[in-house]
Amino acid sequence: MEYHKFEESTLRGFTESVFKKMGCSEEHAVLAADVLLKADLRGIDSHGVARLTGYVRLWEKGRINAKPNIKIVHETPSTATIDGDAGLGLVVAPFAMKVAIEKSKNVGSGWVAIKNSNHFGIAGYHALMAVEQDMIGFAVTNASPLVTPTFSKERMLGTNPICYAFPTGKYPPFITDMATSTAANGKLEIAQRKGTEVPTGWIQDKDGNSTTNSHGLKEGGALLPLGSDREHGSHKGFGLSATVDILSAVLSGASYGPWAPPFVAFMDPLPNQPGEGLGHFLGAMRVDGFRPVEEFKLHMDNWIERFKNATPISPEQKVIIPGEPELEAEIERKVTGIPLIDAVVRDLNEVADKFGIDRL
The missing domain is CATH 1.10.1530.10 (Malate/L-lactate/L-sulpholactate dehydrogenase, four-helix barrel)
Structure with a gap:
């Protein structure tokens, strides 16, 4: 390739x-x-x-x-619901996070539910906006239904990522940004373009059997929840994904579960959708609402150092702190x-x- x-x-x-x-x-x-x-x-x-x-x-x-005419349709001092007017999620979500940050500045935390949006890119982008203000950032979104619940072969949920980001002192921000499925759909697309198979446990075929065929989704299969199968904890991935769907869509008025609109243009949204477009849920919490910011950052640095120095299984492989590989890639690719x-x-x-x- x-x-x-x-x-x-x-x-x-x-x-x-x-x-x-x-x-x-x-x-x-x-x-x-x-x-x-x-x-x-x-x-x-x-x-x-x-x-x-x-x-x-x-x-x-x-x-x-x-x-789009992006607007707040409901709010309290600490919460808001935003209608994205079918705009790019890449634009709607940052608008919403700015609202969350302003509410956090005023009352300690801000939480914003968004409906009528589209795919918003990486969740980490939006969560890191809060970190820049010495806040803890939170970002989740529902997505095209490509993931099957445990024990099912029907696509019901999206890859539904969860992201938390925390400010630090001398270290880069700590950021956990992950899909609640075994893999993001984009990784399947990359494998398809490369003409390679995917690891066992990522997807199942239309009959519910495990497959490594990267075209398995196109042939009627489904992505699996984090954990792959019941014996390896897929019910936990299912639970996390369901939580994201409820926060992002049931709470905001977006389309949820199998009715979430697909990202691919050749698939039309299902009729009689109970909601509008994709949904997101974003949050910002002031660190100084809990303890002085510098104290928190000092102990975040201490946390990171202790985990980085955890005794490795192999001397060649140190413990990786969430966010480190992405930062290394950013430094190199620039x-x-x-x-x-x-x-x-x-x-x-x-x-x-x-x-x-x-x-x-």
Whole structure:
């Protein structure tokens, strides 16, 4: 599989141009591109510019509003519900997190439920916005129904990620950002583009049998919850995913469970949806609402140091603190460039030709 490396500025300019061609304002195009590029820089290739063509196709189908009127439809001093007006989740979610942060500044914490949105990129982008304000950030979202509950073969839930981010002192922010399925769908897409199989335990076929075929979803199969099967704790992954779905969609008024609108344009949303669009749930908590910020950061650093120095099984493999691999990738890719496989470059250049902008 051939890779091509691109400078961050090249991909950023290209992505901004595509969003502008879709009708996004300058401000929204810059923000949406920033969310996607943050994923690529942090090594989360499944949620970076490789996703750009998916947003374009949804926009062409009329399922993304490039000029949304994002507004608060219900609120209290510490909570709000936001209608994203079918806008890019890449734009709607940062708007919502700013609301959560302002409420946190005023009353100690802020919690915002969002409906009528679309795929919001990596959850970590939004949670880290709170960290910049010495707050703890929280971000979850529901997603296209691709995951089966334990003991089922029907797709009922999305990959439904959970993210927490904590400020630190001398170390980079501690951030846990993970799907509640065994793997994100984007990783399957990458395997498909590479023509490789996926690990055992990621997916099951249409009959509920384990398979390593990366095209298993397209053939009627389903992703598995975190844990893969009941014997390995899939009921826990199911429970986490269900919690995300309820917070993101049942609470906000978005479409939940099997009615969550699919990210792929060739699949239309199910009729009689009990809700509007995808849903998110974001939160920000002031650290100084619990203890002085500098004390907290000092002890976060102490926590990190102790865990980093936990006795390893093998001297060659140290304990990895959540967020470390992504930071290392970001440092490296800012210097060496962002790698894209041939298939992704091809897809992006087709978009360039469609919109009459320069190819990569």
